[in-house]
Amino acid sequence: MLEQIIVDDFVLRQVPATLEYAQIIYDIFAEDVETFKFWMSGGVRDSVGEVLSYYEKREQNDGVRWRHAMYGIFQNDELLGEIGFSGIDLQYKTGEIGYWLKKSARGRGIIEKLLPTIEKLGFEKLGLRKIDIWCDADNIASRRHAEKNGYVLEGIQRERKLWPDGSVHSTAMFGKLKSEYKK
Template sequence: MQITIDDTLSLRAISLEDAEAVFTLTDASRPYLRQWLPWLDMTQKTEDTITYIQGCLQGHTAKSSLSLVILSHQQIVGIAGFNSINYHNKIATIGYWLSEDAQGRGIMTKTVQALLHYAFKDLQLHKVEIRAATGNAPSRAIPERLGFTQEGTIRAAEWLYDHYVDHVVYGLLEEEWTTLE
């Protein structure tokens, strides 16, 4: 599966062949990503990324998630997709991360816009959610910029190495997206 966003940006389903590139990118951005992602300490070698990708592929097969690599100028710069897809309730949750050197160019905003289009047009979902730690301003800026509604805060939603962080939950309904598009 591939989604073309523009001349330089696209999304592609993650594959085992991406393991080395994804691990190298993760390792290069480790201090930056570790601020908000709880799995960095468990990703110490390429084999750890292979295990992660195998889990992604199982989610694809089960149709319960969809993980995509973000390609900028044909280079992997991050991961985005649906951490969960609930077809019964027609709700998906978007998750994403971007390497430190790819920040500030609108890549993630365009990526999430493409995921919204896919969710509402192709998957025929009713709602998309994004959850972000309350202190993670760059991550929270994406749903805020794209017209999501802040629905609430989940206290102690995630253990982040040595402390809990609260999550803000954002939601966008299909009919709201239609008026924004």
């Protein structure tokens, strides 16, 4: 994972697994539970401690084969969201891109601006063969990003997820091959 990436006035760097950031992220999620359900498969984290433990585990879970490369999106030192690889399979040379933004940062084209940077990192620096974007089939904003960036809808995995409220959700699977990547 690169230390930091600068794109215009955005600084991408890892969110430290500290109580301070756990509180900030907990507040961001709590402000917009309805949208963040898509990010957390139906249940936002119940406490600041849960958020902290998630970030601690994410740091520790990097194994021989699997890696994370999620970057906090900072503007003037304010955390606006995250973007990066929520999972990299070093053996298969594939990665899955994930992103989220706090409510007030949406609709400003931030993901649109940063997605190509992450894609470039994956294909050119990390040597990936394929990048996926998997999202809830009802997550229109996320699907738009995949579509606008030339990801191919490879299928809908029907009723793949069961959320804590009992509802079932399908997953839209988008992917882009290195051969489809335009520098």
